[in-house]
Amino acid sequence: MSARDGFGQVLRGEWTKLVTVRSTVWCLFLTVGLTILLSIIGAQGSSTNVGDNAERLLEDRFHFMHQPLDGDGTITARVVRQEDTGDWAKAGIMIKQSTEPRTPYVAMLVTPGHGVRFQADFSTDVAAGAGGTPAWLRLTRSGTTITGFTSPDGAAWRQVGTAELAGLPRTAEVGMFAATPASGTRVIRRGGSTTSSPDYEPSTATFDSVRLAPAAGGPAGAWQSDAIGGGVEFADGTTLVGEASESGGVFTVTGTGDIREVPFTERGDDDIVRNALGGVYLGMIAAAVLGVLYVTSEYKTGMIRTTLTASPRRGRVLVAKALLLGTVTFACGLVASLASLLGARPIQRDRGFVPPFYPDPSLTSGTVLRAVFGTAAFLALMALLGLGLGAVIRRTAGAVVAVLALAVVPGIASSLLPVEGEKWLQRLTPLAGLAMQQTRERWDNWVSPWPGFAVACAYVALALAAAVLLIRRRDTA
Amino acid sequence: MAVDDLSFTAEPGEVTGFVGPNGAGKSTTMRMILGLDAPDRGEALIGGHPYRTLRNPLCEVGALLDASAIHPGRRAHDHLLWMAHYNGLPKSRVGQVIEQVGLGSAARRRAGGYSLGMRQRLGIAAALLGDPPVLMFDEPVNGLDPEGIRWIRGLLRSLAAEGRTVFVSSHLMGELEGTADHLLVVGRGRLIADTTVRELLARASGEQIVLRTPARSEAMTLLANAGATVAATDRDTITVRGIAPDRIAAVLSAGGLTFSELSQHRATLEEAYMELTRDEVEFNAPTVGGTR
Numbered sequence A: 001m002s003a004r005d006g007f008g009q010v011l012r013g014e015w016t017k018l019v020t021v022r023s024t025v026w027c028l029f030l031t032v033g034l035t036i037l038l039s040i041i042g043a044q045g046s047s048t049n050v051g052d053n054a055e056r057l058l059e060d061r062f063h064f065m066h067q068p069l070d071g072d073g074t075i076t077a078r079v080v081r082q083e084d085t086g087d088w089a090k091a092g093i094m095i096k097q098s099t100e101p102r103t104p105y106v107a108m109l110v111t112p113g114h115g116v117r118f119q120a121d122f123s124t125d126v127a128a129g130a131g132g133t134p135a136w137l138r139l140t141r142s143g144t145t146i147t148g149f150t151s152p153d154g155a156a157w158r159q160v161g162t163a164e165l166a167g168l169p170r171t172a173e174v175g176m177f178a179a180t181p182a183s184g185t186r187v188i189r190r191g192g193s194t195t196s197s198p199d200y201e202p203s204t205a206t207f208d209s210v211r212l213a214p215a216a217g218g219p220a221g222a223w224q225s226d227a228i229g230g231g232v233e234f235a236d237g238t239t240l241v242g243e244a245s246e247s248g249g250v251f252t253v254t255g256t257g258d259i260r261e262v263p264f265t266e267r268g269d270d271d272i273v274r275n276a277l278g279g280v281y282l283g284m285i286a287a288a289v290l291g292v293l294y295v296t297s298e299y300k301t302g303m304i305r306t307t308l309t310a311s312p313r314r315g316r317v318l319v320a321k322a323l324l325l326g327t328v329t330f331a332c333g334l335v336a337s338l339a340s341l342l343g344a345r346p347i348q349r350d351r352g353f354v355p356p357f358y359p360d361p362s363l364t365s366g367t368v369l370r371a372v373f374g375t376a377a378f379l380a381l382m383a384l385l386g387l388g389l390g391a392v393i394r395r396t397a398g399a400v401v402a403v404l405a406l407a408v409v410p411g412i413a414s415s416l417l418p419v420e421g422e423k424w425l426q427r428l429t430p431l432a433g434l435a436m437q438q439t440r441e442r443w444d445n446w447v448s449p450w451p452g453f454a455v456a457c458a459y460v461a462l463a464l465a466a467a468v469l470l471i472r473r474r475d476t477a
Numbered sequence B: 001m002a003v004d005d006l007s008f009t010a011e012p013g014e015v016t017g018f019v020g021p022n023g024a025g026k027s028t029t030m031r032m033i034l035g036l037d038a039p040d041r042g043e044a045l046i047g048g049h050p051y052r053t054l055r056n057p058l059c060e061v062g063a064l065l066d067a068s069a070i071h072p073g074r075r076a077h078d079h080l081l082w083m084a085h086y087n088g089l090p091k092s093r094v095g096q097v098i099e100q101v102g103l104g105s106a107a108r109r110r111a112g113g114y115s116l117g118m119r120q121r122l123g124i125a126a127a128l129l130g131d132p133p134v135l136m137f138d139e140p141v142n143g144l145d146p147e148g149i150r151w152i153r154g155l156l157r158s159l160a161a162e163g164r165t166v167f168v169s170s171h172l173m174g175e176l177e178g179t180a181d182h183l184l185v186v187g188r189g190r191l192i193a194d195t196t197v198r199e200l201l202a203r204a205s206g207e208q209i210v211l212r213t214p215a216r217s218e219a220m221t222l223l224a225n226a227g228a229t230v231a232a233t234d235r236d237t238i239t240v241r242g243i244a245p246d247r248i249a250a251v252l253s254a255g256g257l258t259f260s261e262l263s264q265h266r267a268t269l270e271e272a273y274m275e276l277t278r279d280e281v282e283f284n285a286p287t288v289g290g291t292r
Helices: A003-019 A022-045 A272-276 A280-301 A303-310 A314-350 A366-393 A396-407 A409-414 A419-428 A430-437 A449-473 B026-033 B076-086 B092-100 B116-128 B146-161 B197-205 B216-225 B245-254 B269-277
Strands: A057-060 A062-070 A073-082 A090-096 A105-111 A115-120 A124-127 A135-142 A145-151 A158-164 A171-179 A184-190 A193-199 A203-213 A224-228 A243-247 A250-255 A259-262 B015-019 B061-064 B134-138 B165-170 B182-187 B190-196 B209-212 B229-234 B237-241 B261-264
Touching: A003 A022, A003 A314, A003 B076, A022 A272, A022 A280, A022 A314, A022 A366, A062 A073, A062 A090, A062 A243, A062 A250, A073 A090, A073 A171, A090 A135, A090 A203, A105 A135, A105 A145, A115 A145, A115 A158, A124 A158, A171 A203, A171 A250, A224 A243, A272 A314, A272 A366, A280 A303, A280 A314, A280 A366, A280 A396, A303 A314, A303 B076, A314 A366, A314 A449, A366 A396, A366 A430, A366 A449, A396 A409, A396 A430, A409 A419, A409 A430, A419 A430, A419 A449, A430 A449, B015 B026, B015 B146, B026 B134, B026 B165, B061 B116, B076 B092, B076 B116, B092 B116, B116 B134, B116 B146, B146 B165, B182 B197, B182 B269, B190 B197, B197 B269, B209 B245, B216 B229, B216 B237, B216 B245, B245 B261
Parallel strands: B015 B165, B015 B182, B061 B134, B134 B165
Antiparallel strands: A057 A259, A062 A171, A062 A224, A073 A135, A073 A203, A090 A105, A090 A171, A105 A115, A115 A124, A135 A145, A145 A158, A184 A193, A203 A250, A243 A250, B182 B190, B209 B237, B209 B261, B229 B237
């Protein structure tokens, strides 16, 4: 007796059941239709003005302990220690046209994650090999040409890079600086309205052996401390300004911010793929109801007895139902997510989400494919969650309430809760499966794609296991 | 407890009637045979195997349990089609059984619009789908019109005549009169009688004699003294057991009493059944006045 033969028969019978009742076919249409509809509506309701400014955007924010340097000269310093607040935290020496932000500069610097570097004018970046602190750094000005050096011991110097700063005035500012890029996002939520700003953790660096040649006339008091770019301001209204001090030839500089050209793709923070697939929040309701109805309609009418008379191996019946439902909703979900993505994209472009700020998603990109297939898989999981809960509860109303409470209510509640509450709801409820839609770093990516998907799968596995266990043990009367 | 220690065998080629009052455990017994309810102890076997182990059970046992157990939104034809697929039966069987139960013109309608009688026919079609040697029908006559009742009686007889084991439950004995060969009578989950129709009738009729006389109480005294068991059934009627009719006539003549009727009582199946299940009806109406 081959069990597989029998299983194929049950599958075929379940397919006949699924497609010969209007309500289940309608639910499938609704799953697809509502997903696309809400995705389109969501795209129409979105907007950005990121494309209004097509100029380069320069970020120039750091703390600078500096003094003027008249004509040609050299600055040498040793970075004794740098606080590791991120791979791209920067500490080093700089020659800059003035203390105005976004003016030309040349810097030799160390980073915790990317070694010693020579950088100039927001575009030049030369790596000088690995090497943490302490690090010897030197910059030499000759006319408008500035050359950077590094040394392991302060004796043997190696040239790293050279840059030409056209129009550099005779007197430039020279000194030590510290900066650290945003470490995350600070989110403030008041009454359901959310504002976010980059969050910074200031980085402190200490320098010694600072030599300026020709030596400035005055004493050390000639050094000035300035927050270039004026510190950072957070969404909650607080500000963070760096500081610098000198004591016995040791300089301590604490700063936040970064010195770079902001890439176009970082100038807006929307995840347009995820937004284009946002209709899943509506489609998932139809999918879950489909899963519930697919099994509770049998209990409601008593047809389950006919089913189990036609195939008394009950676990196998449920497995066949799950396999069929999962496959069918996945296929429909794929149609829905592809149509959503392709349908929403032109609207998004009309609303300002244009290249190069928002490049068109490519269906050959791994993350985009993961989002598209992940959305379809999520819809299938919701249908299976409905199936499992429906088989356990056996009443349509009760099972619909249960599945909505588990999978839909957290989505609504999470935008009203404090951010900490949202974080855990998105991590621990079946909604975690929607992490598959992420295609870029964002502050509200509370869980990574695959772990989130695993959480959703775990709920479904639990519900189906309980359903199989109970259908085997319970009388069907 | 719906069913307690109920054992019986239904034979091929016979219609076995399964009768008892509502709540006697008939449906529960059938559900246990079909593996839908689990008995606490013991087993139900079909051809020596538990139902659960049957590979294509519809080809072994066809059952009509509850005619309403169909999805109202599904067409009758599709309802039978998924069942056929479940057991690897060809689609042609669906058309055949639909014709067999006379639903041909309604097969493409949704079952939700069916009358109870049509649903019974659909349920019977489902039972016949796998052409099984064993058939079980729970109250198949419910909801059928007189023409339908005649049709189903003929169907049951012909299915038995084909050598199948036909097992039919009913709470009305009259429904089975002239149809069932063999009778299983249950009450409160126990088997009360396992018998043929003829035996049951004979037993119920017994030696009972109906006597109609204007002098009821005198006659009762005389006959009781003669050793008979007597019971007053009406103002002028007595039933007598334990002595022969000619002896009754002699006793009454000796006592100088007249009588207008002295006849052998012939019980109907319904009466025999009432007699058997009198104590088994779960919710007996209280007896008002009179003697029993």
